[in-house]
Amino acid sequence: MPSMTTPSQSRPHRSWLGTAVLWMRRQRPKWLQISLALGIVISLIALAVPARALQVRLSPSNPQLGDTLSLVVQQNPTLSSTPTVKMGQKTYPTFVRNSGNFRALVPTTPLDKPGTLQIQVAGEGEVKNLAVPLRNRSFPTQRIRLSGAAGAEATQQELDRVAAFKALETPEKFWKGSFLKPNSGRISAGYGIRRYYNGVFAKDYYHRGVDYAGGMGSPVVAPAPGRIALVGRVSQGFRVHGNTVGIDHGQGVTSIMLHLSRIDVREGDFVKAGQRIGAIGSTGASTGPHLHWGLYVHGLSVDPAPWRSQGFD
Secondary structure (H helix, E strand, C coil), X not given: CCCCCCHHHHHHHHHHHHHHHHXXXXXXXXXXXXXXXXXXXXXXXXXXXXXCCEEEEEECCCCECCCEEEEEEEECCCCCCCCXXXXXXXXXXCEXXXXXXXXXXXXXXXXCCCEEEEEEEEECCEEEEEEEEEECCCCCEEEECCCHHHHCCCCHHHHHHXXXXXXXXXXXCCCCCCCCCCCCCCEEECCCCEEEECCEECCCCCCCCEEECCCCCCEEECCCCEEEEEEECHHXXXXXXXXXXXXXXXXXEEEEEEEEEEECCCCCCEECCCCEEEEEECCCCCCCCEEEEEEEECCEEEXXXXXXXXXXX
């Protein structure tokens, strides 16, 4: 016959189960308290250590060839080290702003290929990759015939001094707001023009600035504040640039004024926006009286128009 479990045999098992259930019921409030305490601790930790999202603001949002790109880098909390901005093989310096964030200026030129620019921004262990579309732009073509002094080749001293000037990256930012027009004359040759010289197309050439057809001797003024970092004269071997003044606006931004008839400043002078620095002439490789204003960002010639219309504060 099958065995039977008597009431006396099942009683110990029921007694143990009941005791366990009773113990768990008694502990339940404590577990709730512990869970609540853990939740509060986790919330406090989350508040104390906010997300470190690297944020980059780009302008203009739809750039074209010749534009200067402005990348403002910020992070929460504020970056404690200087971020880096890299495009291709070139790393561009970033400079801290009054607001505590950083800004890098990245130049583009007519010799760049339109398409997508790959820009990498890194800071505080984070990396952000940007794909920036660069629009094409049509530049006119000009034919120029040079002869005599206008067709002379540059001297090595002239080239070396100008190259050293364009490579300046002074940490201070001297300009504020939009740049001024350096002469009241009309624009006779715009930025980016491609040229034939004496019938030969200059493949790697584009007009690195803007020409103003002011009258001989008309005033040339500083387009923005800065320090005079270059004064070159025909008598010093400036055969192509002619009498030249270079202004360091800071943070890799420089202006160069060519073909002057007179120079009214000295190297080391600090000039204000609108201050007279010289006068229009036709010295160097020039076919007639005019001012050539070249604006450079980290050594590359950029279109001055956006700097005059909206500025880069």
